[in-house]
Amino acid sequence: MNVAASTPIIIMSGASVLALVFGVLPWRTVSRVWPSLAAVAGIGAAGGMSIALWGDRQTAYAGNLYADRFAMLVNVIVLLAALATIALSWREPGAVDRRGEYAALILLSTTGMMMVAGAGNLIVLFLGVELLSVALYVLCAMEAWRERSLESGLKYLIVGAVGSAFLLYGLAFLYGATGSTSLAEIGERLFASSLTDEPFLAVAVALIVAGLGFKASAVPFHMWTPDVYEGAPTPVTAFMATATKAAAFAAFLRLFAGTLPDLLPDWQVAIGVIAGATMIIGNVAALLQTNLKRMLAYSGVAQAGYLLIGVAAGGLRGAEAVLYYLIAYLVMTVAAFAVVLVREREVADGDELTAFTGFGRARPLLGGVMTVAMLSLAGFPPLSGFVGKFLLFSSAVEADLVWLAILGAVGSMISLGYYLRVATVLWLTEPDAAGSRKVLRVPASVGSVAVTSGVAVIGLAVSASLVLDVCRGAAEALLAP
Amino acid sequence: MTGVPPSLYLGVSVALFLLGLIGVMIRRNPLMLLLAVELLLNAANVALVGFSRYWGNTDGHIFALVVMVVAAAEVVVGLGLVVAVFRNRLRLDVDEMSTMKG
Amino acid sequence: METNLGWIVLALPLAGALILSLWPGEPPKAVTRAVGVGSVFLAFVLTAVVFAGMLGDDPSSRSHVDGLWEWITVGDLRVDLAIQIDPLSVLMMLVITGVGFLIHLYSTEYMAHSAGYRRFFAEMNFFVFSMLLLVQAANFVFLIVGWAFVGLASYLLIGFDYDRPAAVAAAKKAFVINVIGDVGMVIAAWLIMREVGSLDYGAVLSAAPGAFGDSGVADAVALLLFVGAAAKSAQVPLHTWLPDAMEGPTPVSALIHAATMVTAGVYLVVRTHALYEIAPVAGDVVAVVGGVTLLMAATIAVAQVDIKRVLAWSTVSQIGYMIMGAGLGAYAGAMFHFLTHAFFKALLFLAAGIVIHALAGEQSMDRMGGLNRYLRFAYFAIAVGCLAIAGIPGLSGFFSKDEILAVALEAGTLGIVLWVMGTVAAALTAFYMFRLLFRTFHATEPEGGYAHTPHPSGWAMNVPVAILAVLAAIGGWLQVPGGWHAISDWLAPVLADVPEPLEATTRGEWITSLVTSGLALVAIGAAWKIFGRDDTRRRALARRFAGPRPVLEEAYLFDEVYEQTVVQPGRDLADAMLTGVEPRGVQGIVVAAATTVRDAAVGMRALQTGLVRTYVFAVAAGAVVVAVVIALVR
Amino acid sequence: MGERITFAVAAAAALISAGLVITLKSAFRAAVSLIVTLISVAVLFLIQSAQFVAAIQVIVYAGAIVVLFLFVIAYLGERRVEETVDPLGRMHVFGWLTALGLGGFAALAIANSRLPGLRDDPRKVGNIGGPEAIGQTFLNHQLVAFEATSLVLLVAAVGAVVLAKRAGGAGVGR
């Protein structure tokens, strides 16, 4: 048994326990600061281990947990998201008297995501999904004095439970059709046999697409997304938007591109249709939103559509594109949410678009970060969002899914309607002179997250070559038998 | 011919799943929704155990056990949320949880 | 040597124009005079030198082409910035700089009270430069450039008094119609490029007989060129701008709209005669257009009241003679008439200018009459001009006009028809010119007196008029039937390639001379009877012709018809596009697309009910959709 | 033959009680119906040689989870958990149609499955469902799942604490 391969997960579990313990210690400073420190330390260590494990595939627990390049890259992505979340919520009111639990839940949710990424077994995959979900249900409802926070938590839980049930049922059929829960064995059996037109597999694919589509916020499984994003505490929303999405797409890739390439004819068109619908509907629905978090939720839906292009395309290029875009999406979304967070602390209803009237002129740096994030999400070159979209469209074209690339282009056109609206509000309007708009000193952690992410949005594009090499390595590991 | 073919077990499983699904779609009481979700998970368990027997391996059983734990966890969190949400409300109705929409 | 001087001739007025327009502040009038008049005078002197030098050359080696630099090379076509100095261009240059100089000199006094003194001379110099460029160009490109530049100069000078809307409108009209002509020439140039692959006169004209064959292309080229010629020379149906152009100051009318620019069409036809020679249809069309124009304009001139408009229509008519002659193949005759016309028409305009100047800008003959008591010099000058233009034997018009008509007699049936038209028009010419003379200087003073007490003109105005009067009187003796043919001989090298030149017979010349001079005398007598003494007969006549008179006054309603059939529909179409197509079509599509997307967004908002059940339903329904897709794909 | 009769009874009981779960007005009664369903399902497990799973089903599921439900129902009070007439009642048809579609699809799949012997008598299987088999698999093959379940339970516990904490005092913040 290879323990090394499972160290990231073990570290994260340990860190979460540590954070819990720190959280209940009686000394105020300790209970307020140490859990977050423990979390940061845990994330750092797990990240370090993940990087150290970068290399050929290692397995732990009888092949049920992989430590391959793919899993390690996804680990790093979700760990970065977790780190950003911890930083963003450094002084978040909602977490003040539950530091320990808050940090632990973030860490545990991240652990679930890492399990999804490294899953070598359907059971582990499902458990990972559940671990991340259940933790998030709680995190959403963390600001229990806000009715909307609770509403979002309960909505998420109920719909999420149904979504999980779909996934579970699909996994059950996959098991039923192949007789194994091990991904490696499933792949081998499908490769070796003439099983591919087995109806159970069709059922399995349909249900799994629904289940994972739910986690990834793909249309029409997305409807919970705006409500939950709006109601949840903003750092949690940022975490959900980035890390959950990464985990969901890790699962998509692991299952479809990695395990079921022989079923490609089945799932390619289905996922393609979902992707097309997601891009169009997500973007159209975002047009009228006036709440930024809600708008970003729909934007996240639409972005899931772009990511699904890569899933549908499959293969090396598809996986590589999805991974790159996940990284890009992480930084642009975190950047946007960080700015929203700043505004939320300054004014009531700081997540409304109107709160940003003239914001760019008043706060050029943060306005600039927000603008870069919006432009990148819209796919303006030479930002990382563009490089990602380019890769995704390329993968579609290579897989003879040109129609999907065209739908993506159409979706991008529509998306300009709201991304640019944000830029317009930021720069094209005069700042509101009303006295109620107070300007706070931006907490160092939030500010640094915003700026770092903003820089990364550009940096990822400039150093696309480097990042792509990493993604290529991960994609190769994913496709390796 | 003495046994029951696996397909019948699967049929029961599917029927249970559908009942659970319909329950989630037509009920508004969050407690009822959680109950219906239990039906969904049980349906999956029936299928898992059935396939386990069909293939003659234990994986399905393990999966089913895991699902039970997951169900327990969801119920705990779910009930906690229900209690928290409706501590101050008169009726339990998820339709009233629609302050966020559009 | 010739071309070097040619470049200098070209550069002098340009330099004058540049100096005057770029002079910082307002230059002293003396400087303006010196530069404005001096540059043209120098140009004239140098042209004379060229002319003299050329006289010494062998006739066959009198054509010189010189390129200054490679202007452009596109594809395999190379165009140089080049000039061609040959007998034809030198003849034109002499007239342009000579008459031009006289008119510049005249203007120094005529324009003395104008605020735009400097601008006037700058623009006049620019015109002279442009006109020289037009006649010196060695290829079609620079022909067109010169062609357009004279149009531009004409535009500027017609609209010289730019605060008068009428002048501005007239300028615009002149410009636009000239652009139409330019387009015709430009298309001709494309056709030439397409067929010959070159735009140099030398290459094109020498290749013409072979290159165009008999496919009708030559006709097309010639006709397209003639569109330009007709626009510039105010031939039917593109003539309507010239009478309006009289809004410009009188020296402008004299130089541009009488002596030089408007005759450019004649020059063009003569210059490209090689094309017309192989384009019989085009030649006939040109001749007919000339014939129709000359007759029509003559009838219109009879009914005009504005003194300058009479002269303008007379100009149209006289150019009609030249065009008719050129169309028939009487190139030398046309050039001859161009020369004499430049003299007597410039004379008439400048002398009329003295009258107008004396009456402080009054141009209506209704406010004139009996002026011979005050303006004797002008009276004699105009009398000479009238005699010359009327074709009274011995004066210039007699020789040149009759030569064209005599040639027409030899040109078959069409020629005879044209001869009749020309002869009738000649009689009309004598009539309306003397009408002008009598109404202005004889008859009685207008009721209510003159607009301004007439005052005689100074030397600067009188000297040019006097010189021109002499030239108008004797200019015709350059070419005497049965005697000598200075013009034809001079142009012979240029026209050497005409295979069978049409020449008048002695019999034809006699017939023509007798008929036209006889008719002219009758017409003069009639004019005297009607207009010579007082208003009674004129008014009686006017009442009698009350019906047709407005038609003639309005020049056969061409303007009205153009307004209704071309201008207004165009304006309506443009307005329809601006207010209809643009917002509803072009913008409308975009708005509709945006609205559709927006409506979809509204619909989607409604679907997002906030109800958990809806969301679960969506998940289930989505799964069904995915399942169906998979089933369909399988 | 015995399996068939047991199956028929248990399956019928499970489906009927499940139908009651989703239709009964009273949450309390619905929860009780669920217990019936769970036990019937346990019987189905039992006749498929899944003794251990069946036992856990009864003990943990029926015994613990549903009891938790009953506690909460009791805590909130019966009156507040009753539903009024659904204003969107007519929309239920879409739900039914969707379920029907999904069911039809699954039924087609089961009917057309090419897995050998799926629609025939079950093959004899060894002891796959006994505690020792379960234990072996869990500890030898599925250790990571075993550990992960503990994390899920940890999350549930933390969640319960977090969500219950409110009772103790008002939230911080605004």
Next chain:
Amino acid sequence: MPWITAIVLLPLAGALSMLAVPEGARGRTQARAHALVVSAAALVLTCIAVGLIDRDLGTLQLVDHHGWAESLGLSWDVGVDGVSVWLLLLTTGLFFLAFVAAAIRLPERGRGFLALLLLAEAGLAGLFVAGDLVLFYVFWEAMLVPFYLLIGVWGGSDRGRATLTFVIYTMVGSLLMLVAIIAAAFIAQDHTGQLTFNIQELRGVAFTEGESTLLFAGFALAFAIKLPLWPFHAWLPLAYGQAPILVTGLLAAVMSKAGVYGLIRIGLPIFPDGADNFAVPLAILAIVGIVYGSLVAWRSPTMRMLVAYSSLAHLGFIVLGLIAFDTVAAQGAVLQMINHGLVVAAAFAIVGIISARTGREGVDDLSGMAAGAPRLAGVFLIVAMAALAVPGSNAFVGEFFILAGVFEHHIWMAVLASIGIVYAAVYMLRLYQTSMNGPVTGDGRRAELRGSDMLTLLPLTGLMLLLALWPASIAGSTRSSVERAIAPAQVAAGRPAAEVAAPVEVNPPEDHLPLTSQQGGTP
């Protein structure tokens, strides 16, 4: 020395370093100097590049190549040929003049204004030198952002709608172009076995006619919107109308060339069959645009709109010149791109001066200004004459040879387009006469050109005169580049071999297609 890279990156670096300039009055002066120095340096570098290239070569020269994401075939590939070098010069030159103008009348928040202008300069310069499809796309889109902000922050009252329409409409085309770019590369990979976005390497790929047509359509839509070609100009009146006039000038003078340049650099050489299939439809749109733009310009209420719509008409001529697949016409079109840039920049500069000084922009609101403003009237006259392409003006040269080349193959097109020449006279005279002529008002004296105005107008008119007198200065180096660009399309159009001006590449070289190689021989 990587000249071209330096030219592109210099303004970019200048824009970024503008952040270091302090705010406030002192910063404004510093920002002015900074922008002027940077743009002047870019201009000087461009002039050096003009001097360095071999004018007869026709291929991409001064090439810089750096890998970017080479696994995908993406790279930083820049270089110039006889066509693009002039467009580069137009860009850096006009931007330099724009900075001069901006320095004289710096708007509020001048630092940002100048920085964004520098960004726009970098974007446009990059576009004209991009040797890689993706790089081309990057610059194509990237320049939208600075223009978006320039219009949005400093624009007129309806700037919100204007910017949205401008950017979204442009992106509608360009996103489809992105798909086309990707599709082109992958389809080419099927033919050649090599994945590349390099424009040079994509030439001569034997796309089937269907592929070529679809791909060309994808590109052509983007080009048509950016140009804009009728009827894709819905954004034009809004953007031109609302932008600060300086920006309007740059949009019309420089950015509008992007679409044309796309045709000549990508559309014709890489997708000749598609270009051939679309030649007549595009020509019809161009001609309709010429007539329509002229008519609407004629009746436009404001001076700005009049010039804007005239620009629509002028671009129609340029497009017509390119898709005639004729050396003469294409050379004319290239020349006309430069001419139009100069003329329309000068026209907008004049309109800007008039509207700034008199506060009026309506064509009929002004009158008799020539009396008080003789210098303005003089310069305006020159510009107006150039704008209506009076023979002897620089614009005439371009228009003449464009239509001459078109005439060679499609007489009716050239003749129909000539209608536009006549209407150009009508609308430009309306513009000139209603403002300068007529009853004298006091506006003239207010609007008279000052020395500072001359700093921008004199170079523009000077260059216009230079190009009128010596068009060979530019045309001399465009021939071989243009011939190379249109040769494939000429073959596709079935022109006789004698007419095809340059050898047609075949990619991959060993894959000999007898038809192409036969027709592609030099005449």
